Amino acid sequence: MLEQKIIIFVSFGYMGLLFAIAFWGDKRAEAGKSIISNPYIYALSLAVYCTAWTFYGSVGAASRSGATGFLSIYLGPTLMMILGWPILRKIIHISKINRITSIADFIASRYGKSAAIAGAVTIIAVLGIVPYMSVQIKAISTSFQLISQYPDVYMAKTVTSLPAIKNTAFFVAILLALFAVVFGTRHLEATERHEGLVAAIAFESSVKLIAIISVGLFITYGLYSGFGDLFTQASLVPQIKQLFVMEVNASTFTGWYNALFLAMMAIFLLPRQFQVIVVENVDENHLKKAVWLFPLYLLAINIFVIPIAFGGMLYFFEQCASDPVCQQELPQTFGGILKFAKGTVDADYFALTLLMAKKQQGLALFAFIGGMSAATGMVIVETIALSTMVCNELVMPVLLRLPFLKLEQKTDLSHLLLIIRRISILLIVLLGYLYFHYVVEYYSLVSIGMISFAAVAQFCPAVIGGIFWKGATRLGTLWGLLAGFFIWVYTLVLPSLAQAGFLSRELLTHGPFGIELLSPIHLFGLDVQHLGFNQYTHAVFWSMVVNCALFIGVSLFSRQNAMEQKQATLFVDVFKYSAESEKSSFWKASASVVDLRMLLERFLGKSRIHDAFSLYAREHHINWEQELIADAGLVSYAEKLLAGAIGSASALVMVRSVVDEEPLGMDEIMHILDETQQMIIYSQELEKATRDLEAANDRLKELDRLKNEFISTVTHELRTPLTSVRALAEIIQKSPDLDAEKHHKFVGIIIKESERLSRLINDVLDFQKIESGQIHWQMTRLDFREVIEDSVFSTGQLIEEKKIALMLDISKKPGFVSGDKDRLIQVMVNLISNAVKFCDPDNGRIKVGMRVVTDKTGDNKNRYLKVWVKDNGIGIGKDDQEIVFQEFRQVISRSKGRPGGTGVGLTITKHIIDSHDGRIWVDSELNKGATFFFTLPLVD
């Protein structure tokens, strides 16, 4: 049964079946009846993680190192899926909103839609995945070779260097590429979702699971009587028994954590994983089930790995006992390869060889199909994901910028895009073949795969940091990625090339140019031997340290432009802005709808754009016949659609070329930000104005109170003399025979009171003139001594009445000032009257003085006139000294009560002195009298 023809026929039949499922899935999707929209299919699609590595490589690893040799690769993803809700869900949500099409698109979009980052991620991904690709090619070729040579189980000694297997591998590679092209590039999907592909992958995940379980069941219960029996028999063989426990040393310690970490990163950072988890996700809620379904799958697929490994070892060691070559070379610790006279047996392929040895043809074929299925699934999804990235992020940006291609003017570019993708797929698979051809035969499947894991782990800071830390900048990410990648190349790829013979081994041990510190396998003198670091742990350590350090360090010291900040907020705060970010648009104005449509149709095809625009029109109630100008929202929508086909960096460029006005340039953004700033300032000023108004209102109330006080004071003051005048006039009228003396006295009082009234009214009028600025000064040059004389004369009677002693201390020299004589006299009279008012009536003393003062401060010689009026009255307290000059303010003493007057006298006095460029103040202590000083500038 196991003839090459049949094997090939069955293999192609199986691929045909997968293709049919994919085709059906796509058709159903187009009809709107998606078959993949359920969590079980979603979880199964994640199982594309399990490749030939799982099917073959794990068995080999188990036979070399027991449980801890391979299980970390599956426990890591289990742990990571637990974090699926906080981390993966956020990534999925962000990607849906921003219509992310690949991991390169995701990272580039986060850091300001940077074309540089998109390109860097793509290159790292492609180069990093090449080893992984070669693993699959090796596995398929080797397993095909093995099963074709049935019943011969042993591979001829030099078989791996035979042209035959290399030819097989080449054909395998071409076939794989063709399958990938057929599955993934039939047409251009705006969202880069491939429902049919997901359906096919889910199917093949089931097949490989069933295959390995069938093999395992057969071995455990067919060849032996259950696990107990198997392990009991295994314990009789020392090389197997020692695998029951793990070797506890530094090497297994670090190796365990290293593999755990790498697998945790790989489960979502590998391009194919990002594709199935994020891009192909139909409903976020599927993640809830996938979070435990997928770990369950991983558990199930690993249950029988150890039985298969031990079963293989048991059988072949037995064979070894009767084989002369093998007996000689059988090591204490199994290294994975057994050499027989007839050829070699590689533990990696025990699943096949054991079945073949036991003549289980059907099962062996099933196992082969399972392994082939696992490998092809990986290649198809991985190459599709990578080709999308290469096309969108590497090729298209370059082509769009080449002016001689005039791509903007071509009417149909979808064809070009597809061609670019197909070529990319071919090239990537060929690269994988070349790596296999020259390097891979020296390594186990697991160790080659680890190289790829270490490569994609470089994306970890960019992605995880990007979705949680707004401060992560484009520059930081770029530095981190490039440095991490460089270290990866230097510490992993270089050594593998050296070990394969392409470079001198001296390089490894003694470093480049003999600088041992820079040796690729113990960089900077890291004591890898005692630490137990194997090559992978060493590489992961240095690359992650440098990557994270630069990512964080450079981010902290670099600034983000407006686009970066916007994207950072959109990503990190995605759950806050979910609804609004749909409308988030950076476009200032509009394009014509027709132009936009034509642009999109060139890349995505007429029918798809028709559907997309109809959808938009329905959601936003737009009639395309009436709306000729696309608003910012539609432009943004168009940009996102386009990004699905050609990546966000290129989409930005294309839409820019169509929109009438440029999208917001930096200064426009700054302008808008300025306006916002102005709004903030304006509202702050508004607040200040409100506070000012409140203060003004308070002052108004105070003034109102003062006005009322003034009115009551004035009316009181006016009424008193009026009352006296009236009373006395009445008496005089009513008593015609009043004696002459009294008559004379009364009339005198009337005159005096009238004068007082006049004075008061004049005061008030004066005050009103001052307040309204209506005073006219009549300035003349005068000798102030005359002013004093006149004022003393005016108040003479008052002073005599009060029996106050007035003393003059006037300088002998004249003091010439420029002023209004009457007003100055008014000042003196006011001061003297006040002094009289507050003096002790029996013992009052008033002193009036005048002096010319020369002030020699600084360079200037100031000459001014100083005049004072001193009394020995009740004095003015310190607090009141401030307010005596204010209008309506009167010092109310406890003993004497409210003084008479309107309270405006000093105010007028101060105003007059101020208007003469003078200064007036009071010097006083309670009960020790008061001295009013004023100065006036002298004139010559």
Next chain:
Amino acid sequence: MLDNRSLTGRYFGLFLFGLFLFCYPVLTIFNLPISLFGIPLLFFYIFTAWSVLIVFIIFCGKIPDTIHSSEPDTAGNHLKQSG
């Protein structure tokens, strides 16, 4: 609200628990040359712990669901107002 934040917290806690279950020191505890039900202890432990962890993951996501579905609407609103 028994929603995202507490869910995230639970998953994170479970993640730490899983890290603990499979950390190297804990593995060495079971690294003994004895067999349980005929299976070497280390293998037995790893697969059992793995299964237990998966069961925990299932319940981690389930409990909020049952609380949401059994609470009548008014109580739900009340929770919202007081929260």
